[in-house]
Amino acid sequence: MHPYPLDPVDRTLLNALQRDGRATVGDLAEAVSLSTSPCWRRVRALEEAGVIAGYHAHLHRQRVGWGVLGFVQLALHDHTAETTSALEREVMAMPQVLSCHNLSGRYDYQLEVVAADLESFADYVRTHVRSLPGVREISTSFSLKEVKRTMALPL
Template sequence: MLNTAAALDAVDRSLLDALQKDGRATVGELAERVSLSTSPCWRRVRQLEESGVISGYHAHLDRHRVGYGVLGFVQLGLHNHTADTTAAFEREVLALPQVLSCHNLSGRYDYQIELVAPDLETFAEYLRTRIRNLPGVREISTSFSLKEVKRTVALPVDLA
């Protein structure tokens, strides 16, 4: 089993890079790209999946074409930081499909949520009715994306 980045060799990193670029590539196509035969390639991909290095596969959707014209970043301060409050907050955030990401932060705010909505009116209503009512929320500050310059979920696999 792979436990650390140090356990990844050059072939593993090449496989990861290839899969991030094309998650639908067949094992045969991957094997060709990394100069392996099919069976060893399949075993390596399976080992990367089993070790959790590859945590899943997905289709990347264009939010505009799906109907989400607004992307906002909501910074939240909580009343307190007890285990019960933060657990309740995080549990409810996990259940909100409009939340693309949620990060526990250092600094002034406790959390930042990346949130999508079809339009500003819907975003504002969602903020008032759902986000403001999350457990422990004391303070909210919102910024909107005016232009998305870069978005990726692909990680750089070359640590050099």
């Protein structure tokens, strides 16, 4: 997949939207010195090209009951397409898994998992993660302090 060609106006629009996804077209137009119609067309083109993948609300994890953030590294028995596809399909259906990355190195996958508390986290790993297809080894670690979290990409 090739990068979409972004000009300075596109980059300014995208930075503004990353700061505030609820910005109005008027606010965006002012930020890039365009009238609203051409600004709206640019945003629409960025959406249609898949550069803007969606809009969301950023929730405060602890305020909605997820007090623990942990990382679970998985090593698999085998790396067949069948095993990895089955594991990835099941992980996609696990709402407590915020992200899943296929890794290089000692572990094959890393999951970012939320839980209400340590006991709930342990239970989730024992009952859900351990039963994922092909899992041979599990290693966990916990976030003691979140120093930085952003979805904003540098443009």
